[in-house]
Amino acid sequence: MSNDFTPWLEWIDSQHDTMLANTIALSEINSGSLNADGVNRVGDALIRICEPLGGEVERIKVAPFQSVNNQGVVEEFPLGDAIRIRKRPEAPLQIFFCGHMDTVFAIDHHFQTITWLDDDTLNGPGVADLKGGLMVMLTAIQALERSPFAERIGWEILFNPDEEIGSAASAPLIAEAAQRVNLGLIYEPSFPDGNLAGERKGSGNFSVVIRGRAAHAGREHHLGRNAIRAMADFIAMLDDLNGQRDGVTINPGFIEGGGAVNIVPDLCVSKFNIRLEQPEDERWCQNRLAEIVAAIHAREGILIELHGGFTRKPKVLTPANERLFRLAKDCGADLGMQIQWLPTGGCCDGNNLAAAGIPNIDTLGVQGGKIHSADEYVKVSSFTKRAKLSALMLMKLATSDDLSWLGVQKEKG
Template sequence: MESFLKQQENAMLHFIEELVNIDSGSYDKQGVDKIGEILISHYKELGFQIEVEKQEEFGNHLLIQHRDAIDPQIIILAHMDTVFPVGTAAERPFSIKDDRAYGPGVIDMKSSHASLLYAIKALMHEGLIGYKDIKIVINSDEEIGSPSSKCMIEREAKGKKYALVMEPARKDGSLVSARRGKGNYTLIVEGRAAHSGIEPEKGRSAIEELAHKILQLYELSDHENGISVNVGLIEGGSSANTVSDHAEAQIDIRIKEMDQVEYLEERLEEICASTEVSGTKVLLEGEMNRPPMEKNKKTRALLRIIQDVGEEIGIEIEDTSTGGGSDASFTSSLGIATIDGLGPVGGNAHSDKEYLEIPTLVERTLLLALLIERLSHRTK
């Protein structure tokens, strides 16, 4: 199998180049759907059936399984969208320098699509049938929190035994066994406008009230226990000489454990229940949109299987936790053994320096193929 994949390395790189050179930002439906059409074509050639879940605002989602599959027990998650705006691929298209490939989305996660597709090809080449035990779910909006695909992922994951998530491995090659949960909130303050020179006493400053609220929000952070609250964007007011009648803040909240959700929601309610500036009103909108991916007993057992497979092919597998979010949280919260970071190794995702470590393309694809086959035997 390894020799087959080595022979396919150039084909894999050309496939990655094709995907990277197509803009597919989360809000670029046309670009994402173009990626989807390419994937559909390749999977159909391998005898897979594709169900397209059409979307109006975002790109269409894909549900893929082999025509001979019967109740597959392994769900594989991947996404087609990137964080980059239209025009990025033309500005800095796919390129190779030394042992690294560059381009928008090259590691997050267009290389992962090549790895998954060629892992299946490798299994078929060897006459193995583990690919019949997988259900592939590919969404179009992961980078913005999976608003249109969360329910689909949870629906398709129910009853599955294993979840393999194709986000890239960390820079040091580690897989991801835990992620913090994530919430997005908007705090809106309404005040009363007035001229700051002529009659400031008649005004009620929304900005002043928001300032008080921001300080209270930061006090919720407890980094030792994995809770972080960050106000990343603020806006308000109309001019320097006007008491502001409107202000708002965008808030990012991260948690380590589900038990922390109730505590944080109660504290947010308390903060917004009263105001420091008389005459202002406060409204909080948003929710915890990704639960934490916790390293539980099932995940540890799956990690040991992956480490055993890695040892057999000479790859030492380590794991780590990260504060970034992914769709792995959805399967993990359903009690399914979940491991993330099963794509190739790379780094600097979401930046103009994003890269793929080319030497890891074949080895991580081999790891994935053998893992699918190993897990398939365990589901029987």
């Protein structure tokens, strides 16, 4: 017997203005990753917005963010709280919803205001990445809760405070959720044309600190040990790894050292990113890094420290994940949307969830573009259709006779 989902999809039409107003209100709160107070204000607002859903709310303290400063010293920065909301943990199908509260725009960044570019295009910090997506997610869940199909689905929402800086502090919460759920829906923005991200590269962020020996550049140059020269050699060897293994790219992105030119520099700091396509690439990279570090460290008078690591495993599509994408495509077709999934080099919390064995779609948020720049925008007409896409997926999952592909056993009786 087929089900008619029309009344609950049509209800979403009435929610457009609310989704838009809430997105604007959230985007007017600066929630740069290291602005813990701002992130917590967004969390407070989301708790209020979620009250009609009736779930159990938890505020969860997370570990501080660690970063190597330009003096080679590890600093710690407090982060905002994570917010977790759960409902019906006893239901046969458990779904994990996730969206981050932080943005890339620090509290002192010049991009802090909302601007209408035309009747359908809103420019503002986080409107697409990811505050608009949060409203799409919550509206879809609300549509499910209004329907008679909700009882078969239990869900938990994680609003995390640190996705834009790698989710190191919230990663344990994602891994914990993966022990309880069957699938994940994450609300990063879609591609500008509405298509979804499929396979994703993995990523690692690293900092390297080299210490040498200061000396007078004229009188005792021979007694110095030049940290900048050692770092230059390190970066050259690092960059030479590009092209040695398919799918692995290494980007040295920052370097600072030295000062007065009449002093042999005794400190240099550099940072780099590695992207990889296959899980086994990580071990290859770690081995090559160890060889380069050992070669530099062997030099007399030179000390080298490597910080950081791989925080996102590659997202490789499993048969269950491909079936989940086909469900999204079929639901999109029912709504007059043409949806494909495409590989991307970017990373997000979908990588973490996939690494824990949970099939997920991680670009169910709004249509927009130019994210991570002051030109970020959202197409406001996408709020309704993207919320309908998720709501239809949820209701079809709730009424499906076969969820064995998600590890859900058929109910008896």
